[in-house]
Amino acid sequence: MLHLLQKDPRLQRVMEVLEEPAHELWKNVSGTGLDMLHASYEDPSRYSYLFQSYVFITRFLLHNSPARRSKPAVLVTERSVSTDRIVFLEALLEQGFLDEPEAEAYETWYNAVVRALPNILADSFIYLRASPSVCYERLKRRAGSEEARVGLDYLQLLHRKHEDWFVQRTSAIAGHGDKGGGSLRVIDNLRIPSGVQGRQVLVVDCNLNLNLAEKSPERDALVDQIVEFLLSQLSQSALGLNLELAQLLINSESHGEGHL
Numbered sequence: 001m002l003h004l005l006q007k008d009p010r011l012q013r014v015m016e017v018l019e020e021p022a023h024e025l026w027k028n029v030s031g032t033g034l035d036m037l038h039a040s041y042e043d044p045s046r047y048s049y050l051f052q053s054y055v056f057i058t059r060f061l062l063h064n065s066p067a068r069r070s071k072p073a074v075l076v077t078e079r080s081v082s083t084d085r086i087v088f089l090e091a092l093l094e095q096g097f098l099d100e101p102e103a104e105a106y107e108t109w110y111n112a113v114v115r116a117l118p119n120i121l122a123d124s125f126i127y128l129r130a131s132p133s134v135c136y137e138r139l140k141r142r143a144g145s146e147e148a149r150v151g152l153d154y155l156q157l158l159h160r161k162h163e164d165w166f167v168q169r170t171s172a173i174a175g176h177g178d179k180g181g182g183s184l185r186v187i188d189n190l191r192i193p194s195g196v197q198g199r200q201v202l203v204v205d206c207n208l209n210l211n212l213a214e215k216s217p218e219r220d221a222l223v224d225q226i227v228e229f230l231l232s233q234l235s236q237s238a239l240g241l242n243l244e245l246a247q248l249l250i251n252s253e254s255h256g257e258g259h260l
Helices: 002-007 022-026 036-042 044-063 081-095 100-116 132-142 152-168 217-236
Strands: 015-018 074-077 124-129 170-177 183-187 200-205 241-247
Touching (some): 022 036, 044 100, 074 217, 081 100, 124 152, 124 217, 152 183, 152 200, 200 217
Parallel strands (some): 015 074, 074 241, 124 241
Antiparallel strands (some): 170 183
16 A cells, blocks of 8 residues: 555655565664564563564654655655554553553653654554454465464454544544545544544545555545545645554564555
8 A cells, every 4th residue: 555655646746655664673673683573473571562662763763864855745654653652552561461660661751752752743644444354364365474473363452452543532524424435533532642632534444355456446446545635634734744554454564564
């Protein structure tokens, strides 16, 4: 999906995409060959806090890298620090892979960083929504090394966390239903960590089994939903938008979430 958006002529002059640095940074820390993603799957009780902390750092460094030459009107990221805090930290706590001191430490420095650097938070979100069973079938077809450890129960947990965030804690925006199965919502529940209340969310139905490598009316409709949302956000605020493409579809490079 990210690659399709990058190729769309409506977005090429206004958008930059930041993909997760799984291969470059998480699976080869500082060029040492250390695979921190694998370690977090191999021994989550030992490495979950370390990995989530490292994920935050690498997202921050990528977001603020001086090597980024462009100053796009729209910056699309493949998940964000908000996902790390609201979905993965909460999921790890529920699984017992983080203890309370680790969670409190994460919460303390996370809140301090986002208060000091609010531009690291997304202004809007795109939720590519699929059921856990659909995600699981797609995962089995990909069969990555880390994915071999991912079970349906874990996907159900992630799905519940995303639904709680993007559906249960939001209000539908009247008149903005989408014929392609998407809907526009706004985050309004104060139990969400500060900084994301009031953000708009485009919820897109991705249960349909599409081959995104092949052009089709269904694929075009899916892309159009997202492009129109991005352009609408651009029209609301001409500069400096950060949007998170939040995907519930699983691959080994994304620590639990990934591409269609």
